[in-house]
Amino acid sequence: MAINIIRKKSELNRPLVQSGQYTLALLWDACRAGIIDEESVNCTHRDILNLLKDLIMKYTKGESSSVQAETAQRLLESILYAIDARTILFADPAEAVVIIIKHGVNAIYNQGFQLVTASTESSRALYLNLKAHKLGVGTHAYNLTIEGGLAGFFADYDPRFQAQDTVASIDYPLLFDDMSITGIFYIEQYLKKLAMENCFCQLFSTASAAKLLERYGQVYAIDYRETLLNLFEVLLTNAIFAVLAGSKPLELNISPTQFDLLRQRLIDSPLEDCSRLIKAALEALIAAIPRPPIGLSDYMRNFMPILIPGFWSGLQNDTLPNVMIVDLPPIRRTDIIFDRGVRLDDDGFRTLVEQVIDTNSPAGKAVLISASVHSIEDFIDLLEADCLFDDEFEVLYETLGDLELSILARIVFLEDLRLAGTDFFLPNTFIKSLDIEWQTAYIQFLQSLNLERLDSIQNLIHSF
Amino acid sequence: MHLPDIINFTTALQKPLSTDEVLQTNQETQQYGLLLTPGDALEIVAARNRSILDHNRVELGIEAIKKIITAFGPSPYINQADYVSTLNELIDIFYYMKNLTADRIADDELITLMQVFFDNSCRGSLDLLKNREMTMMAKLIRDAGL
Numbered sequence: 305m306a307i308n309i310i311r312k313k314s315e316l317n318r319p320l321v322q323s324g325q326y327t328l329a330l331l332w333d334a335c336r337a338g339i340i341d342e343e344s345v346n347c348t349h350r351d352i353l354n355l356l357k358d359l360i361m362k363y364t365k366g367e368s369s370s371v372q373a374e375t376a377q378r379l380l381e382s383i384l385y386a387i388d389a390r391t392i393l394f395a396d397p398a399e400a401v402v403i404i405i406k407h408g409v410n411a412i413y414n415q416g417f418q419l420v421t422a423s424t425e426s427s428r429a430l431y432l433n434l435k436a437h438k439l440g441v442g443t444h445a446y447n448l449t450i451e452g453g454l455a456g457f458f459a460d461y462d463p464r465f466q467a468q469d470t471v472a473s474i475d476y477p478l479l480f481d482d483m484s485i486t487g488i489f490y491i492e493q494y495l496k497k498l499a500m501e502n503c504f505c506q507l508f509s510t511a512s513a514a515k516l517l518e519r520y521g522q523v524y525a526i527d528y529r530e531t532l533l534n535l536f537e538v539l540l541t542n543a544i545f546a547v548l549a550g551s552k553p554l555e556l557n558i559s560p561t562q563f564d565l566l567r568q569r570l571i572d573s574p575l576e577d578c579s580r581l582i583k584a585a586l587e588a589l590i591a592a593i594p595r596p597p598i599g600l601s602d603y604m605r606n607f608m609p610i611l612i613p614g615f616w617s618g619l620q621n622d623t624l625p626n627v628m629i630v631d632l633p634p635i636r637r638t639d640i641i642f643d644r645g646v647r648l649d650d651d652g653f654r655t656l657v658e659q660v661i662d663t664n665s666p667a668g669k670a671v672l673i674s675a676s677v678h679s680i681e682d683f684i685d686l687l688e689a690d691c692l693f694d695d696e697f698e699v700l701y702e703t704l705g706d707l708e709l710s711i712l713a714r715i716v717f718l719e720d721l722r723l724a725g726t727d728f729f730l731p732n733t734f735i736k737s738l739d740i741e742w743q744t745a746y747i748q749f750l751q752s753l754n755l756e757r758l759d760s761i762q763n764l765i766h767s768f
Numbered sequence: 769m770h771l772p773d774i775i776n777f778t779t780a781l782q783k784p785l786s787t788d789e790v791l792q793t794n795q796e797t798q799q800y801g802l803l804l805t806p807g808d809a810l811e812i813v814a815a816r817n818r819s820i821l822d823h824n825r826v827e828l829g830i831e832a833i834k835k836i837i838t839a840f841g842p843s844p845y846i847n848q849a850d851y852v853s854t855l856n857e858l859i860d861i862f863y864y865m866k867n868l869t870a871d872r873i874a875d876d877e878l879i880t881l882m883q884v885f886f887d888n889s890c891r892g893s894l895d896l897l898k899n900r901e902m903t904m905m906a907k908l909i910r911d912a913g914l
Contacts, residue, residue, distance in 0.1 A: 357828040367874030370820070370827030370866060377826075 316398040323486045324384040324468055327391045327404070327412075334401040344405050351409045355383050363465055378466060383413060385468035385487050390416035420463045423488045428458055430495040439502060440510035441517055443529050449476035457491060479537050480606060500600045501536035507554055507593060508539060516542055516556045519629050525714075525721050525728070525766060538629070540607060545628040547585040553592030563630045570619060578619070579612050647679045653686075660691040666699035674703050680711060687742035697745035698752075706757060709750075710764035716743045721765070730762045786813045786830045793834055797841040801848055808852045815856040823863040832862060832875055839883045845892025857894045858882065861902060868906040881905065 316337055319329035331345045359379045360371050371379070390412045394400035404412055431454050438450055453473035461469060468487040478497045485493055505513060513535075520538055521528040539556060546555045549562035558566075570578055586608065590601045618627035648656065656676050663669045669692065677683050686692075692700065701709065713730065714721065716738070721728050734751050738744050750758065790809040797803065804812070816833055820826070836858050840846055846854050865878055873881075882897065890896040 353828055360826075360828065364871070364874075367876070368866065368871060369829055369831040369875055370825045370863065371871065372867065373824045373826050375826075375871075 316396075316401065318392075318397050324381050324388060326388040327384065327400075327409075330391065330397055330401060331404070334398065339398060339401055340405055348404060348409050352380075352383060352387075355410065355413055356380050359383060359465070382465055382467040386416035386420050387413050388416070389419045389467075389489070393419075417464070417467075420467045420488055423492050424461065424463045427488060427492045427495055430492070430499055431458060434495065434499055434502060437502065437506070439505050439513070439535065441505075441513045441535065443476070443531065443533055443535065445475040445477075445532050446535065449474050454491075454495075461488065461491075463488060475532060477532050477534050479534050479540075480603065496599070497603065500597055500603055501534075503597050504593070504600060504604070505535055505539050508543075508556055512556050513539060515631075516629055519631065523626060523629060526718070531718070537607070540604060541611060541627070542629055543589055544582060544585050544611070547588050548581060553589045557631050558628055559631055563625070563628070567619075567624055575612075575616055578616060579608075582612055582615065583608060648677070648682050653682060657686065657689045657691050660686070660689075666696040669696055670700040670703045673700060684715065688740070692742070697742055698749050701746065701749040706760045707764055710761045712746055713750075713761060713765050716746055717765075728762075728765065730758050730765070789830055790833060790837070793837040793841075796838055800841045800846075802841055802846065802851050803848065804852070811852055812855055812859070816859050819860040819863045822860075823867050825863055825866065832879075833859060835875060835879050836862060836882075839879045840886070843883065843887050843892070845887065854894065858886075861894070861898045864898065865902050865906065868903070869909050872909055 316330070316333055316339065319326060319333055331340070331348055334340050335342055335345050356376065356379060359382070360369070360376065363375070363379060364371065387409060391400045391404070394403070431450075435450055435455075439446065442450075453475065457470075457472035457474075460471070470486050470490050472491070474494065476498075478494065479501065480497065482490070482493055517528045517533075517535070517538060520533075542556045542558060543554065545566070546558050546562075547553050549558050549566045551557065551562070570581070573581075586604060590596065590604060593600070615624075615627050618624040656672075659676075660669050660672055663672055673683075673686060677686060687697075701712075704712075717728070717733055717736075720733060720736075724732075730750065734747060736747060738747065750761075753761075787806060787809040790812055791804060791806065794803050812833060813830065816830065833855075837855060840855070840858060861882065862878065865873070865882070869878075882902070885901040886892060886894075886897050890901060
C-alpha cells in the first residue's frame with residue numbers, strides 16, 4: 305500500500321469498542337482527527353476485503369469463490385480479531401495508525417495471526433497441564449469445564465477461521481474472570497487464572513480441602529459439588545482467617561475455640577484495625593507459599609476488597625460463621641435419601657412436552673406429568689419448556705407432597721439458603737420477585753399454604 | 769465492519785472492474801456467436817449482485833460468473849437473442865444450488881454438472897435444470913451426507 309497522506313499527528317485515544325472493532329474505529333478516529341485522509345481508510349478496508357477473499361478461498365480449499373453470509377461474517381470477524389490483537393499492543397494508538405498506513409494492514413494481520421496462534425498453543429499447554437493436575441475436590445462444574453467444555457473448545461477451535469470464538473461450556477466460575485475479553489485471549493486468561501487458583505488449592509491436602517468444603521456445604525445447606533462455587537475463594541478465605549486465628553500459614557482448620565477467641569478479639573475493633581489485621585494475615589500466607597506462580601500474590605491481594613466488607617458485615621451482624629468456616633461436629637441429618645430418578649431420553653421428553661401442550665385441562669396436564677416424570681431434572685426441564693401456563697403451575701404444585709415441594713424450594717431459593725444457612729425462613733421469601741414463570745408461580749403457591757405445611761416444608765429443606 | 773458494509777463497499781468500488789472482467793469473456797465466446805455489450809455486462813453484474821443478496825451469500829470477485837459464461841458458451845441451446853437472460857438465470861441457479869447443497873459441491877464441479885444436464889436431459893430448459901435435475905442432485909448429495 306502506498307503511504308497516504310499523514311498530515312499531522314495528534315493525540316488519539318483508544319476507542320472504547322468491542323473486540324473486532326478496535327482497529328476500524330481507530331482508523332475512523334484518526335481520519336476525524338486529521339491524521340489520515342478518508343482514502344487511506346477506504347484503502348485499508350479494501351485490503352481487509354482482499355484478506356477476506358483469500359480467507360474464503362482457504363476456507364473452501366479453493367473450491368468455492370462464495371460462501372454463505374454467516375460464514376463470511378465469521379471469517380471477517382476472525383480477520384479483524386487478529387488485526388486488533390496486534391494493533392491493541394501499540395501503547396500509542398496514533399503509532400498503530402501510522403504503521404497500518406505505512407506497512408499495510410496485511411503485515412499487521414500476519415503479526416496478529418501469529419499472536420493468536422501463539423496464544424492458542426500456550427493455552428493448549430496450560431490446559432493439558434491443568435487436566436493432568438486436576439483438584440481432587442472439584443465440583444461438577446469444575447470437572448465438566450475441564451473434561452468437557454475446554455476439551456471441546458480445543459478440539460474445535462481454529463485460530464485462522466474462528467479466532468474470535470469462545471464457544472465453550474465454561475461453567476466453573478473464577479474468583480476474578482474478565483468477560484470483556486473474547487476468543488482465545490479469553491480462554492488464555494481463564495486458564496492462567498484457573499492454574500493460579502489450582503496451584504493455591506493444591507497447597508492443601510485433598511482431605512483437608514474436602515473436609516472444609518463438606519463443612520461449607522453443611523453451613524449453607526447445599527451439596528457444594530452441585531453448585532457453581534469457586535473453590536479457591538472458600539479455601540483462601542479460611543486460610544487467611546486460620547492465620548488470623550493463630551494457626552500456622554497454610555492451614556485451613558479453624559477450631560471453635562479459635563473462632564471464639566478471634567471474634568472476641570475483633571468484635572470491638574474498628575474497621576481499619578480489622579482490615580489491617582486481615583491484610584497482615586494475607587501477607588503471612590503469601591510469604592509461606594513456596595515458589596508462588598507469577599501473579600498469584602496480586603491475585604490474592606485483589607480479594608481483599610471483597611473479603612473485608614464481607615467480614616465486617618459478618619462481624620456486625622453476628623454471622624461470622626457464614627464468612628469463615630468453623631470446624632464444628634457434623635450437623636445431624638435426618639435420614640432422607642434423595643433418589644434423583646431415571647431421566648427420560650430426548651425423544652421421550654420431546655414427546656411428553658408435545659402431549660402436555662396438546663392436553664387442555666390443567667388437571668389433565670398435572671396427571672400426565674405425575675405419571676410420566678420420574679426425575680427432578682426432567683421435572684425442572686418440563687417447568688421451563690413453555691408447556692404450562694398461568695394457573696396450570698398451581699394445579700401441578702397441588703399434586704406434590706411436602707418433600708417434593710421442599711426440593712423445589714432448594715432450587716428456587718438456592719442463593720437465599722446459601723446466605724442465610726440454618727436461619728433460612730421460608731415466609732421471608734414471599735416478597736421475592738423472580739423472572740422465571742414457574743418460580744414466581746411456586747412462590748404464589750407457597751403463600752396459599754397454611755403455616756403447618758410451610759413449617760413441614762421448611763423442616764424438610766433443612767433436613768438434607 | 770458488518771456484512772452489509774462489505775456488500776455496499778464491494779458494489780460501489782468494484783462494479784467498473786467487474787463489468788470489464790465480464791466483457792473480457794467475449795474473447796472466448798465470440799467463436800460461438802455470443803457477445804456481450806457493456807450494458808449487458810452491467811445487467812449481468814447487477815443480476816449476480818441480486819442473486820447473491822437473495823441467497824444470502826458473499827462473493828468478493830466474479831469468478832463464478834466468468835466460469836459460467838465460459839462453460840455454457842459452446843451450448844447449442846444458447847443463442848445471442850436470449851444470451852443475457854439465460855446467463856442471469858444460470859447464475860441464479862448456481863447460487864441457489866450452492867445453498868441447497870450446503871456448499872458441499874465445488875464451483876467447478878457444480879458448473880460442469882449444470883452444463884451437462886442443461887445440454888442433455890434438460891435440452892436447454894432452465895426450468896427442468898433447476899426444478900428437476902438440480903433439486904434431485906441436491907437431495908442425493910444431502911442423503912449421501914457428502
